[in-house]
Amino acid sequence: xxxxxxxxQQVQFTKAVGNASEINELLRRxxxxxxxxxxxxxxxxxxxxxxxxxxxTAEDFGSMExxxxxxxxxxxxxxxxxxxxxxxxxxxxxxEDFIYISKGYLAECEGVTPKNKVYSHISxxxxxxxKNGEWYILEDNLRxxxxxxxxxxxxxxxxxxxxxxxxxxxxxxNRGYAELLKETMENVNCGGxxxxxxxxxxxxxxxxxxxxxxLTGSVLVQNDELFVEDNxxxxxxxxxxxxxxxxxxxxxxDEYLDPLTFLPESLIGIPNLMxxxxxxxxxxxxxxxxxxxxxxGIYYFVPKMIKYYLDEEPIxxxxxxxxxxxxxxxxxxxxxxxxxxIKDVAEAGGYGVVFGNDLTKEKLxxxxxxxxxxxxxxxxxxVIDFLDLPIVEGDKTVMRKADLRAFVLSGAETxxxxxxxxxxxxxxxxxxxxxxxxxxxxxxxVLSR
Amino acid sequence: xxxxxxxxxxxxxxxxxxxxxxxxLRIIPPETDTQxxxxxxxxxAPHTPTQQTVDAFGNNVTAxxxxxxxxxxxxxIKGSAQVDSTKHRTDYMPCYLYQSQYTKPGCELKTxxxxxxxxxxxxxxxxxxxICNMISETIEYKKGFTDTxxxxxxxxxxxxxxxxxxxxxxxxxxxxxxxxxxxxxxLAFCDGETHSWVEYWTGERWExxxxxxxxxxxxxxxxxSQGRDFRDCAIDRGVMFGKYTKQLQLVRxxxx
Numbered sequence: 001x002x003x004x005x006x007x008x009q010q011v012q013f014t015k016a017v018g019n020a021s022e023i024n025e026l027l028r029r030x031x032x033x034x035x036x037x038x039x040x041x042x043x044x045x046x047x048x049x050x051x052x053x054x055x056x057t058a059e060d061f062g063s064m065e066x067x068x069x070x071x072x073x074x075x076x077x078x079x080x081x082x083x084x085x086x087x088x089x090x091x092x093x094x095x096e097d098f099i100y101i102s103k104g105y106l107a108e109c110e111g112v113t114p115k116n117k118v119y120s121h122i123s124x125x126x127x128x129x130x131k132n133g134e135w136y137i138l139e140d141n142l143r144x145x146x147x148x149x150x151x152x153x154x155x156x157x158x159x160x161x162x163x164x165x166x167x168x169x170x171x172x173x174n175r176g177y178a179e180l181l182k183e184t185m186e187n188v189n190c191g192g193x194x195x196x197x198x199x200x201x202x203x204x205x206x207x208x209x210x211x212x213x214x215l216t217g218s219v220l221v222q223n224d225e226l227f228v229e230d231n232x233x234x235x236x237x238x239x240x241x242x243x244x245x246x247x248x249x250x251x252x253x254d255e256y257l258d259p260l261t262f263l264p265e266s267l268i269g270i271p272n273l274m275x276x277x278x279x280x281x282x283x284x285x286x287x288x289x290x291x292x293x294x295x296x297g298i299y300y301f302v303p304k305m306i307k308y309y310l311d312e313e314p315i316x317x318x319x320x321x322x323x324x325x326x327x328x329x330x331x332x333x334x335x336x337x338x339x340x341x342i343k344d345v346a347e348a349g350g351y352g353v354v355f356g357n358d359l360t361k362e363k364l365x366x367x368x369x370x371x372x373x374x375x376x377x378x379x380x381x382x383v384i385d386f387l388d389l390p391i392v393e394g395d396k397t398v399m400r401k402a403d404l405r406a407f408v409l410s411g412a413e414t415x416x417x418x419x420x421x422x423x424x425x426x427x428x429x430x431x432x433x434x435x436x437x438x439x440x441x442x443x444x445x446v447l448s449r
Numbered sequence: 450x451x452x453x454x455x456x457x458x459x460x461x462x463x464x465x466x467x468x469x470x471x472x473x474l475r476i477i478p479p480e481t482d483t484q485x486x487x488x489x490x491x492x493x494a495p496h497t498p499t500q501q502t503v504d505a506f507g508n509n510v511t512a513x514x515x516x517x518x519x520x521x522x523x524x525x526i527k528g529s530a531q532v533d534s535t536k537h538r539t540d541y542m543p544c545y546l547y548q549s550q551y552t553k554p555g556c557e558l559k560t561x562x563x564x565x566x567x568x569x570x571x572x573x574x575x576x577x578x579x580i581c582n583m584i585s586e587t588i589e590y591k592k593g594f595t596d597t598x599x600x601x602x603x604x605x606x607x608x609x610x611x612x613x614x615x616x617x618x619x620x621x622x623x624x625x626x627x628x629x630x631x632x633x634x635x636l637a638f639c640d641g642e643t644h645s646w647v648e649y650w651t652g653e654r655w656e657x658x659x660x661x662x663x664x665x666x667x668x669x670x671x672x673x674s675q676g677r678d679f680r681d682c683a684i685d686r687g688v689m690f691g692k693y694t695k696q697l698q699l700v701r702x703x704x705x
Contacts, residue, residue, distance in 0.1 A: 086543070089543075096543060099543075100543060100544055100546070100547045101547065105544075107505055107506070107542065107544040107677060107681075108504070108505050108681075109505060110505035110506075110542060110544075111505055112505070227469060227471065227514060227516075228471060228512070228514060229514040229516075230498060230500055230514075231500040231502070231512060259686075259688050260471065260472070260473040260512075260686045260687070260688065261473075264686065271471030271472075271473075271687075271688040272471050272473060272512045272514070275473065275500065275502050275510060275512045278502050278504070279500070279502055
């Protein structure tokens with residue numbers, strides 16, 4: 001079993017990091033929070049940290065790294081192609097419908113070429129490890145994937161609480177993320193300062209926005225501090241002047257980015273930002289329009305993209321996926337509905353995920369009808385029996401489901417951050433590990449040998 | 450072929466001072482296979498520097514920013530063009546086959562399509578003309594019942610509307626029938642304001658059709674902008690700060 005940490009090693013890692021309560025106390029003091037909206041009310045909650053790290057061997061990370069970079073390179077090629085020549089559609093690899101019905105496709109971005117042709121500067125790729133040690137891609141997040149700051153600060157605090165952990169174990173330092181992000185931003189800087197655009201402190205990931213701004217030496221801004229004049233993005237300075245922004249890492253969704261191009265009612269966007277972007281006067285991270293590539297329906301085609309654009313075999317596998325859109329797949333889905341997990345392609349954050357075996361007979365039949373009526377809306381996947389990870393609960397260690405969000409940064413080269421956000425479900429019966437659903441997180445250690 | 454002089458102006462007046470005003474105008478007619486722009490002057494007051502770009506749909510965008518307090522924004526274009534509607538445009542985009550924000554059909558439009566579908570046969574042009582006839586028999590041209598936010602379905606339920614609504618309804622039905630179609634905003638001889646019509650894709654080229662007048666497009670039409678629906682073609686979009694509550698918009702256009 002390649003890449004699976006054995007019991008003796010696991011006990012060693014668990015002992016090394018010691019007690020969770022101290023680190024959680026530190027996280028609280030640093031204000032490491034995660035905001036969620038429940039029934040329309042904003043609530044900030046602590047994102048519970050489990051001190052036992054997920055550990056990835058050097059060998060395992062080596063192949064994962066190649067696979068992730070390959071995948072992100074193909075996705076970047078795909079985005080350029082879709083917004084320009086559309087060869088992959090013309091050559092019949094992806095049906096046209098899947099592109100233009102996708103909510104993430106933005107016709108407004110047709111023909112716009114971002115600097116150095118990078119679309120997905122920061123990609124959050126979610127993976128799970130099966131019991132046999134093999135990694136599977138669950139989904140790609142190419143819009144504004146969040147979460148990198150959590151393992152970053154947790155590592156820092158673990159160093160304070162349990163410094164011996166890093167003396168006894170050879171773990172790759174993850175503090176390089178700041179440098180990596182800075183490089184990625186500079187690669188598409190069109191002349192000016194680096195800025196991180198936040199919708200404000202009532203956003204789920206506000207902690208992250210401010211933390212990353214501090215680490216990368218970027219200006220943390222809200223939209224009312226910015227304006228576009230002569231198709232150049234400026235920041236109002238305190239003295240009443242203006243200073244130019246060359247690259248904007250925006251943490252707001254495409255639809256809200258520019259009220260003169262997208263939703264006119266957006267109050268968090270910057271008017272005429274798209275004009276500045278189209279003119280090549282500002283880099284936007286990630287590029288607007290990326291949603292067409294991380295659509296759950298497009299996921300099915302990513303291994304085909306790797307062959308099409310790179311002429312390589314995919315290194316990392318997709319979870320076995322079926323598209324009810326294809327007749328043959330529809331037959332399989334109908335025959336095995338009670339064993340599959342069905343995902344609504346339009347939803348995110350762990351919403352719209354249904355496990356066939358959780359449904360009563362009646363509900364299953366209703367759901368069957370919904371799928372038949374709207375086949376393009378769903379994908380079906382085999383439930384992967386993934387590896388449980390130990391977490392501390394009270395004074396016991398229990399086993400829970402967990403996934404891994406790997407961060408891939410595309411600057412001059414595509415690099416994989418040797419860490420990542422491991423999220424786990426606190427509910428023993430749940431496979432859904434999304435932080436919007438009340439889960440916790442772990443640090444991810446990549447061993448250096 | 451015809452030589453046409455065009456003029457268009459908008460006066461926006463606010464009932465209080467506004468500032469930090471960003472705007473994007475789609476007002477300069479594009480140079481295309483069917484219209485050669487001989488001259489075109491744009492005047493904006495208060496005087497402000499502007500920048501020109503071309504958007505994804507091929508429209509000329511004039512962007513500007515007025516930082517200081519002002520109570521009005523006026524802009525006008527004046528020019529002349531050589532129009533030749535026997536020539537055809539070929540700037541295709543696949544997104545024109547898919548329903549967009551304003552054209553997404555609801556129950557009523559879908560039912561209407563089901564009822565006319567059997568008789569909708571022949572070439573793409575014959576189908577488009579048939580659908581256009583059916584719309585003129587069903588919808589009455591009447592001002593004051595719809596506005597710029599009205600969707601195809603809403604106007605269809607009202608059975609009343611203006612050129613914008615006729616265009617949206619026709620585009621929706623054409624797309625339901627698998628024919629790509631786009632919204633055109635422009636100037637025409639029949640109107641004192643701006644006009645809108647539709648272009649459908651024959652498989653090789655765009656053909657113009659004017660659903661509000663139920664007639665083909667000839668040399669009396671000047672294209673200002675095009676897109677999936679009205680949203681991509683709004684002549685002016687702006688965001689400004691201030692205490693103002695109302696704006697008055699006066700529009701005048703002329704073709705001769």
